[in-house]
Amino acid sequence: MLAYEHRPDAAWPFAFDCSHTFRLRPNALEMTLALTNQSDRPAPAGLGWHPYFDKRPGSHVAFRATGRWEMGPDKLPTRRVPSTGEDADCAALEVDHCYDGWDGTVHLHDDRLRLRVVSALTRVVVFNSASRPYLAIEPVSHVNNAVHLYAGGAPADALGLTVLQPGESMMAQMAIEVEPA
Numbered sequence: 606m607l608a609y610e611h612r613p614d615a616a617w618p619f620a621f622d623c624s625h626t627f628r629l630r631p632n633a634l635e636m637t638l639a640l641t642n643q644s645d646r647p648a649p650a651g652l653g654w655h656p657y658f659d660k661r662p663g664s665h666v667a668f669r670a671t672g673r674w675e676m677g678p679d680k681l682p683t684r685r686v687p688s689t690g691e692d693a694d695c696a697a698l699e700v701d702h703c704y705d706g707w708d709g710t711v712h713l714h715d716d717r718l719r720l721r722v723v724s725a726l727t728r729v730v731v732f733n734s735a736s737r738p739y740l741a742i743e744p745v746s747h748v749n750n751a752v753h754l755y756a757g758g759a760p761a762d763a764l765g766l767t768v769l770q771p772g773e774s775m776m777a778q779m780a781i782e783v784e785p786a
Contacts, residue, residue, distance in 0.1 A: 606627070
Protein backbone atom coordinates (compact mmCIF):
# COMPACT_ATOMS: atom_id res chain seq x y z
CA MET A 606 0.00 0.00 0.00
CA LEU A 607 1.17 3.50 -0.85
CA ALA A 608 -0.16 6.45 1.14
CA TYR A 609 0.03 10.21 0.70
CA GLU A 610 -1.12 13.17 2.77
CA HIS A 611 -1.57 16.54 1.03
CA ARG A 612 -1.69 19.89 2.79
CA PRO A 613 -3.26 22.83 0.92
CA ASP A 614 -0.92 24.71 -1.40
CA ALA A 615 -1.06 26.97 -4.45
CA ALA A 616 -1.55 23.98 -6.79
CA TRP A 617 -4.46 22.38 -4.83
CA PRO A 618 -6.18 24.30 -2.01
CA PHE A 619 -7.81 21.26 -0.34
CA ALA A 620 -6.25 18.97 2.27
CA PHE A 621 -6.68 15.26 1.61
CA ASP A 622 -5.15 11.88 2.25
CA CYS A 623 -5.17 9.01 -0.17
CA SER A 624 -3.95 5.45 -0.49
CA HIS A 625 -3.26 3.06 -3.37
CA THR A 626 -3.36 -0.64 -2.57
CA PHE A 627 -2.02 -3.37 -4.89
CA ARG A 628 -2.83 -7.07 -4.76
CA LEU A 629 -1.15 -9.49 -7.14
CA ARG A 630 -2.87 -12.78 -7.99
CA PRO A 631 -1.57 -15.42 -10.45
CA ASN A 632 -3.45 -13.89 -13.44
CA ALA A 633 -4.46 -10.47 -12.19
CA LEU A 634 -3.37 -7.23 -10.61
CA GLU A 635 -6.05 -5.72 -8.37
CA MET A 636 -5.85 -2.09 -7.27
CA THR A 637 -7.84 0.08 -4.89
CA LEU A 638 -7.67 3.87 -4.59
CA ALA A 639 -9.14 5.68 -1.59
CA LEU A 640 -9.37 9.42 -0.97
CA THR A 641 -10.58 11.37 2.10
CA ASN A 642 -11.28 15.10 2.20
CA GLN A 643 -9.36 16.47 5.21
CA SER A 644 -10.37 20.09 4.50
CA ASP A 645 -12.92 22.02 6.54
CA ARG A 646 -14.93 22.71 3.35
CA PRO A 647 -16.34 20.66 0.44
CA ALA A 648 -13.76 19.60 -2.15
CA PRO A 649 -14.18 18.33 -5.74
CA ALA A 650 -12.64 14.90 -6.18
CA GLY A 651 -12.11 12.12 -8.68
CA LEU A 652 -10.12 8.91 -8.97
CA GLY A 653 -8.62 6.93 -11.80
CA TRP A 654 -5.70 5.06 -13.27
CA HIS A 655 -3.61 5.60 -16.40
CA PRO A 656 -2.08 2.24 -17.34
CA TYR A 657 -0.43 1.71 -20.71
CA PHE A 658 -0.28 -1.64 -22.47
CA ASP A 659 2.15 -2.94 -25.05
CA LYS A 660 0.58 -3.00 -28.50
CA ARG A 661 1.69 -6.01 -30.54
CA PRO A 662 0.71 -7.00 -34.09
CA GLY A 663 -2.92 -8.07 -34.20
CA SER A 664 -3.90 -6.10 -31.08
CA HIS A 665 -7.66 -5.54 -30.87
CA VAL A 666 -9.56 -3.46 -28.33
CA ALA A 667 -13.28 -3.67 -27.55
CA PHE A 668 -15.58 -2.06 -24.98
CA ARG A 669 -19.13 -0.69 -24.71
CA ALA A 670 -20.17 2.82 -23.70
CA THR A 671 -23.08 5.20 -24.26
CA GLY A 672 -21.21 8.47 -24.84
CA ARG A 673 -17.88 10.00 -25.80
CA TRP A 674 -16.41 13.39 -24.92
CA GLU A 675 -14.95 15.02 -28.02
CA MET A 676 -11.55 16.64 -27.56
CA GLY A 677 -10.57 20.09 -28.80
CA PRO A 678 -7.14 21.05 -30.16
CA ASP A 679 -5.95 21.54 -26.56
CA LYS A 680 -6.81 17.85 -25.81
CA LEU A 681 -9.55 18.87 -23.38
CA PRO A 682 -13.19 17.79 -23.70
CA THR A 683 -15.56 20.07 -25.56
CA ARG A 684 -18.87 18.21 -25.77
CA ARG A 685 -20.50 14.84 -25.24
CA VAL A 686 -21.79 12.86 -28.22
CA PRO A 687 -23.50 9.45 -28.35
CA SER A 688 -21.14 6.51 -28.81
CA THR A 689 -21.40 2.74 -28.45
CA GLY A 690 -17.70 2.38 -27.57
CA GLU A 691 -15.05 0.76 -29.76
CA ASP A 692 -14.43 -2.64 -31.33
CA ALA A 693 -11.36 -2.18 -33.53
CA ASP A 694 -7.95 -3.34 -34.61
CA CYS A 695 -5.41 -1.11 -32.84
CA ALA A 696 -3.29 -0.73 -35.99
CA ALA A 697 -6.02 1.42 -37.59
CA LEU A 698 -7.57 3.06 -34.52
CA GLU A 699 -6.84 6.73 -33.77
CA VAL A 700 -8.58 7.68 -30.52
CA ASP A 701 -8.00 9.92 -27.49
CA HIS A 702 -11.36 10.30 -25.74
CA CYS A 703 -13.14 9.85 -22.46
CA TYR A 704 -16.15 7.54 -22.80
CA ASP A 705 -19.00 7.53 -20.31
CA GLY A 706 -21.75 5.02 -19.73
CA TRP A 707 -18.90 2.46 -19.84
CA ASP A 708 -20.00 -1.03 -18.85
CA GLY A 709 -16.83 -1.60 -16.80
CA THR A 710 -14.86 -4.00 -19.04
CA VAL A 711 -12.33 -3.41 -21.79
CA HIS A 712 -11.03 -6.40 -23.76
CA LEU A 713 -7.58 -6.21 -25.35
CA HIS A 714 -6.24 -9.24 -27.17
CA ASP A 715 -3.69 -10.34 -29.73
CA ASP A 716 -2.20 -13.69 -30.79
CA ARG A 717 -0.34 -14.09 -27.48
CA LEU A 718 -2.56 -12.66 -24.71
CA ARG A 719 -6.12 -11.89 -23.70
CA LEU A 720 -6.33 -9.01 -21.28
CA ARG A 721 -9.33 -7.54 -19.48
CA VAL A 722 -9.44 -4.24 -17.62
CA VAL A 723 -12.36 -4.33 -15.17
CA SER A 724 -13.74 -1.60 -12.89
CA ALA A 725 -17.02 -0.40 -11.40
CA LEU A 726 -16.17 3.11 -12.61
CA THR A 727 -18.44 4.28 -15.42
CA ARG A 728 -15.91 6.24 -17.47
CA VAL A 729 -12.84 5.15 -19.36
CA VAL A 730 -10.26 7.16 -21.29
CA VAL A 731 -8.80 5.31 -24.27
CA PHE A 732 -5.74 6.57 -26.12
CA ASN A 733 -4.38 4.85 -29.19
CA SER A 734 -2.30 6.10 -32.09
CA ALA A 735 -1.00 3.97 -34.94
CA SER A 736 2.36 5.71 -34.48
CA ARG A 737 2.76 4.65 -30.82
CA PRO A 738 3.77 1.16 -29.56
CA TYR A 739 1.30 1.32 -26.66
CA LEU A 740 -2.40 1.72 -25.88
CA ALA A 741 -3.76 3.45 -22.75
CA ILE A 742 -6.90 2.14 -21.08
CA GLU A 743 -7.73 4.45 -18.17
CA PRO A 744 -10.70 3.75 -15.86
CA VAL A 745 -11.72 7.07 -14.29
CA SER A 746 -14.53 8.40 -12.15
CA HIS A 747 -14.82 11.66 -14.08
CA VAL A 748 -14.41 13.37 -17.43
CA ASN A 749 -11.02 14.88 -18.29
CA ASN A 750 -10.75 18.45 -16.97
CA ALA A 751 -13.82 17.93 -14.77
CA VAL A 752 -12.65 20.31 -12.04
CA HIS A 753 -12.35 23.23 -14.46
CA LEU A 754 -15.63 22.37 -16.22
CA TYR A 755 -17.33 22.23 -12.79
CA ALA A 756 -15.81 25.60 -11.81
CA GLY A 757 -17.25 26.95 -15.07
CA GLY A 758 -20.78 25.90 -14.10
CA ALA A 759 -21.16 22.34 -15.45
CA PRO A 760 -23.01 20.06 -12.99
CA ALA A 761 -20.70 17.75 -11.01
CA ASP A 762 -22.84 14.64 -11.59
CA ALA A 763 -22.79 15.06 -15.39
CA LEU A 764 -18.99 15.15 -15.22
CA GLY A 765 -18.66 12.25 -12.79
CA LEU A 766 -17.06 14.58 -10.28
CA THR A 767 -17.71 13.91 -6.59
CA VAL A 768 -17.89 16.81 -4.16
CA LEU A 769 -16.65 15.37 -0.87
CA GLN A 770 -17.84 16.97 2.35
CA PRO A 771 -15.26 17.43 5.16
CA GLY A 772 -14.20 13.97 6.37
CA GLU A 773 -16.01 12.20 3.53
CA SER A 774 -14.22 9.52 1.48
CA MET A 775 -14.49 7.86 -1.88
CA MET A 776 -13.00 4.65 -3.25
CA ALA A 777 -12.45 2.98 -6.63
CA GLN A 778 -11.23 -0.44 -7.69
CA MET A 779 -9.71 -1.84 -10.88
CA ALA A 780 -8.33 -5.20 -11.97
CA ILE A 781 -6.12 -6.12 -14.91
CA GLU A 782 -6.68 -9.78 -15.77
CA VAL A 783 -4.37 -11.61 -18.19
CA GLU A 784 -4.40 -15.08 -19.75
CA PRO A 785 -2.68 -16.73 -22.70
CA ALA A 786 -4.54 -16.57 -26.02
